[in-house]
Amino acid sequence: MTEDKKTCSVCRKSKPMEQFEPKVRPTGTISYRKTCRSCYQKKRYQNVTQDPYKFLALIFTQLKSSRKKKRPDLKWDITLDDVIDVWDEQEGRCALSGVLMTHAKDGQGKKELNASLDRILPHEGYVVGNIQLVTHRVNIMKHNLSEDMFFWWCKNIIDFKSKN
Known part of the structure; x- marks a missing residue:
């Protein structure tokens, strides 16, 4: 059985899908954030730290x-x-x-x-x-x-x- 992976748009690393935040669309379909949780959190911290x-x-x-x-x-x-x-x-x-x-x-x-x-x-x-x-x-x-x-x-x- 192969594990589904996705490449983060920031760090460019291939990571397991559980490291990407899911988003439920109004139609009920699920898509995933392009940025992994780790990179997303770092960006959020940078944003908060600046202001x-x-x-x-x-x-x-x-x-x-x-x-x-x-x-x-x-x-x-x-x-x-x-x-x-x-x-x-x-x-x-x-x-x-x-x-x-x-x-x-x-x-x-x-x-x-x-x-x-x-x-x-x-x-x-x-x-x-x-x-x-x-x-x-x-x-x-x-x-x-x-x-x-x-x-x-x-x-x-x-x-x-x-x-x-």
Whole structure:
């Protein structure tokens, strides 16, 4: 039995059909994308990386989807425009560290300086006035702490390390 293959229009490699995204036409016939999934994803990442607003749209959509699945009780009352407004107000800088945030996506995992959507008061939902953009690293460090507790921990770490 021979396996059906197709040549990707980008990398020019012959690959199994399952590496090409199927499209169902209105007539019910199935056709396949000309670009393999790997090349398509790379192109998509390049597109997102070049424009911070496209990156914000991607993280907004991904976060909204994951939060609705994991925490359906959590209020989600923001739009992409709200997130873009926050980006513009913060001038692309992390709200807590002042570091210039990046918007790189390459399929190689999370980037420490990438913009990440944070709830100022973790117990409240994603609502206007309770969101800010921080770097991915800062968001991991803050986790579910209030800003006061987060700063308290940071100060104690610095104080302790400066004495030792």
